[in-house]
Amino acid sequence: MSKSQALGLYIHWPYCARICPYCDFNVYRPKGADDLLLAAILEDLRHWRERTGARPLASLHFGGGTPSLMSQQAVGDVIDLAEHLWGFAAAAELGLEANPNDLAGFAGFAAAGINRLSVGVQSFQSDVLERLGRDHSGDAARAAVDTALKAVPQVSLDLIYAWEGQSLENWRSELETALGTGVGHISPYQLTIEQNTAFGKRAERGETLALEPDDAAEFYELTDEIASSAGFERYEISNHARSKAAQSRHNRLYWEGGDWIGVGPGAHGRLGQSSSGGRIATEAARRPGEYAQSIKSGSWGVADEEQLSAEDERAERILMGLRLLEGLDLDDLHAATGLGIDETGAERMIATGLLQRDGARVSLTREGQVLGDAVSMALVP
Ligand code: SF4
Structure with a gap:
């Protein structure tokens, strides 16, 4: 399949057991309305199929939020319907972002069709996880990565670096632990302080929570050095893979200007490849209730649609x-x-x-x- 034909599907599951203090994504505490949201997402998929026509999916990605809070049944329902509506291209990537605390569900997600898990490890050090406001421990992070490796062929893990006070030695040891787990992909992200987050408010009160960009640059260099000596290539600014097969095919669609449908509260999508046809940017209604309501009223959940200029x-x-x-x-x-x-x-x-x-x-x-x-x-x- 050529790049221009590839179609991705992004599903946004907006609920998180706890809202992390640095996070500015479209996230909410669970309100017991999973069935309503799932029904809306499934209905939205049917609408989107009318719009895109028949194009096999190169990737399906469950992001969030915390999609590992979904049941195996719910993940399976989305995958089965997507397969029925579009079908999957050969070697399609079916990915899901997972919180380490949800490791009991990993085998079930694999049984439902997931073949890539991105585990939100962030750190293997319990004191660092506490500082970052995460709700899992270092032991839980290790156990989750082991469980993911047994469940699916491709495992990625996310790490956060450049928190205030972190030394290069600390980051070296964190990276070596991550690379030694046997995963094929890591995504190290520099801690950034966003407005309208708990960390943002603490920073406004004068607290320093993240390293200055100049200091963070040394961490970037060290990451390259350690990851490449472990056989990983930095193929994108924040992503390192052990092989081409371990790279994120879904994310490559974003970086390469491919098409993807965004389904679920606040999900973004892009459709249309050329200046002759124009490229459409879509954004679904942000709040889960609003999103479900807009589907009920017969639209495809899109709150905002714009034809991008060349x-x-x-x-x-x-x-x-x-x-x-x-x-x-x-x-x-x-x-x-x-x-x-x-x-x-x-x-x-x-x-x-x-x-x-x-x-x-x-x-x-x-x-x-x-x-x-x-x-x-x-x-x-
Ligand atoms: S688990 Fe992820 S999406 Fe949810 S609040 Fe934390 S960082 Fe944000």
């Missing part, structure tokens, strides 16, 4: 494409939008050693990766 699409493709180590193909960009990059900005970034060019492809250098979006923005006219 310029907006270009900006999105530049920012997302440059996250990949392999960078952005300028011929693909032109084919999709009819537009190119800001050549003056690109030359400036190349001259400062933050960007490199190889034929029709531009990519961030190691120094550029640390600065991320700031470099990519220079390519957006």
